[in-house]
Amino acid sequence: xxxxxxxxxxxxxxxxxxxxxxxxxxxxxxxxxxxxxxxxxxxxxxxxxxxxxxxxxxxxxxxxxxxxxxxxxxxxxxxxxxxxxxxxxxxxxxxxxxxxxxxxxxxxxxxxxxxxxxxxxxxxxxxxxxxxxxxxxxxxxxxxxxxxxxxxxxxxxxxxxxxxxxxxxxxxxxxxxxxxxxxxxxxxxxx
Amino acid sequence: xxxxxxxxxxxxxxxxxxxxxxxxxxxxxxxxxxxxxxxxxxxxxxxxxxxxxxxxxxxxxxxxxxxxxxxxxxxxxxxxxxxxxxxxxxxxxxxxxxxxxxxxxxxxxxxxxxxxxxxxxxxxxxxxxxxxxxxxxxxxxxxxxxxxxxxxxxxxxxxxxxxxxxxxxxxxxxxxxxxxxxxxxxxxxxx
Numbered sequence: 439x440x441x442x443x444x445x446x447x448x449x450x451x452x453x454x455x456x457x458x459x460x461x462x463x464x465x466x467x468x469x470x471x472x473x474x475x476x477x478x479x480x481x482x483x484x485x486x487x488x489x490x491x492x493x494x495x496x497x498x499x500x501x502x503x504x505x506x507x508x509x510x511x512x513x514x515x516x517x518x519x520x521x522x523x524x525x526x527x528x529x530x531x532x533x534x535x536x537x538x539x540x541x542x543x544x545x546x547x548x549x550x551x552x553x554x555x556x557x558x559x560x561x562x563x564x565x566x567x568x569x570x571x572x573x574x575x576x577x578x579x580x581x582x583x584x585x586x587x588x589x590x591x592x593x594x595x596x597x598x599x600x601x602x603x604x605x606x607x608x609x610x611x612x613x614x615x616x617x618x619x620x621x622x623x624x625x626x627x628x629x
Numbered sequence: 630x631x632x633x634x635x636x637x638x639x640x641x642x643x644x645x646x647x648x649x650x651x652x653x654x655x656x657x658x659x660x661x662x663x664x665x666x667x668x669x670x671x672x673x674x675x676x677x678x679x680x681x682x683x684x685x686x687x688x689x690x691x692x693x694x695x696x697x698x699x700x701x702x703x704x705x706x707x708x709x710x711x712x713x714x715x716x717x718x719x720x721x722x723x724x725x726x727x728x729x730x731x732x733x734x735x736x737x738x739x740x741x742x743x744x745x746x747x748x749x750x751x752x753x754x755x756x757x758x759x760x761x762x763x764x765x766x767x768x769x770x771x772x773x774x775x776x777x778x779x780x781x782x783x784x785x786x787x788x789x790x791x792x793x794x795x796x797x798x799x800x801x802x803x804x805x806x807x808x809x810x811x812x813x814x815x816x817x818x819x820x
Contacts, residue, residue, distance in 0.1 A: 538736055539736070541736075541792065542733045542736050542737075545729055545730070545732075545733050545792070546733075551793065555793055559793075584810065587810055587811065590786070590789075591782075591786075591811065593789065594785040594786050594788070594789035594790075595781070595782075595785050597785070597789050597792070598781075598784065598785035598788050598789060599785075601732065601736070601788070601792075602742065602746055602750075619775065619778055619815065619818070620778065620782065620811075620815055623814045623815050623817075623818040624810065624811055624814050624815060626814075627810070627814040
């Protein structure tokens with residue numbers, strides 16, 4: 439990836455990507471349209487990003503990459519509630535709609551699917567490791583508690599609700615049900 | 630819904646729907662193309678089905694509706710393994726690809742989303758109630774074990790794996806992990 443384009447210029451271009459994703463969706467968004475929207479030359483765009491998935495990857499990382507800090511409320515239950523509420527807030531908002539549109543496009547585009555999985559899943563994984571490590575330290579769960587399982591469960595439950603258009607149900611009652619009926623029993627089991 | 634069209638004729642038309650869904654996808658499948666493929670008149674099609682979601686609903690029900698019988702292996706673990714393996718087999722096959730295509734289209738079509746949810750989720754729910762009722766009777770889980778939770782969990786875990794294109798991982802090891810690490814601890818918890 440070319441680094442000659444200045445950071446603030448890259449940021450503006452990524453902002454244009456998000457605008458266009460919201461307006462026309464991934465399939466109909468062209469690199470040229472991004473250039474036009476960001477008032478950049480096509481040469482600038484193509485020098486900095488090889489293709490559309492790469493450009494979308496940077497836009498996604500910029501938008502979602504920064505928030506990968508684990509909550510630290512002093513209890514496992516509190517940390518899970520804080521994390522799930524944050525995920526729900528994103529899922530219910532404009533960004534959630536854009537992400538669902540990208541997921542839709544990803545079902546026909548393996549490159550985009552890999553990119554999305556990296557930004558939305560892999561890059562968030564440390565949050566769940568941190569939450570669990572603290573819980574193990576406080577003696578709330580056995581050391582065998584599995585951050586991979588926790589992450590996959592939360593991701594799957596949230597994504598599926600959002601996918602079925604039942605995002606209105608991603609509310610506090612749902613968060614509590616997921617925590618008390620699913621996550622805590624799974625995490626507290628012995629190895 | 631019109632009942633004058635003979636059952637075997639409806640069946641042939643639904644077969645044509647599935648062929649076309651596999652070939653061109655939901656968005657590009659027209660009612661007229663279904664008529665042509667099934668060698669039926671457009672009048673026949675439009676008399677029997679008001680719109681595309683309705684036609685797809687019947688095709689889906691015909692294809693997936695019949696298999697809603699609960700496994701009965703004599704143990705909760707056996708029943709869950711049997712049910713998950715069946716779900717994985719469908720998800721990994723041609724029908725799974727068609728369903729993912731429909732889900733993709735459903736993200737922009739609330740009517741289709743409702744139809745899909747009905748056929749793929751609501752109509753399957755009794756399977757999970759039957760599995761759990763038998764497990765409660767055998768004393769394997771408390772009477773408070775929640776079939777809604779069980780169904781939602783299995784559905785979410787499978788769908789999300791399939792969605793990310795990691796369907797190759799819907800194998801026996803994954804089935805065992807989901808059962809032993811997630812489903813059984815969740816079902817065995819006290820109310």
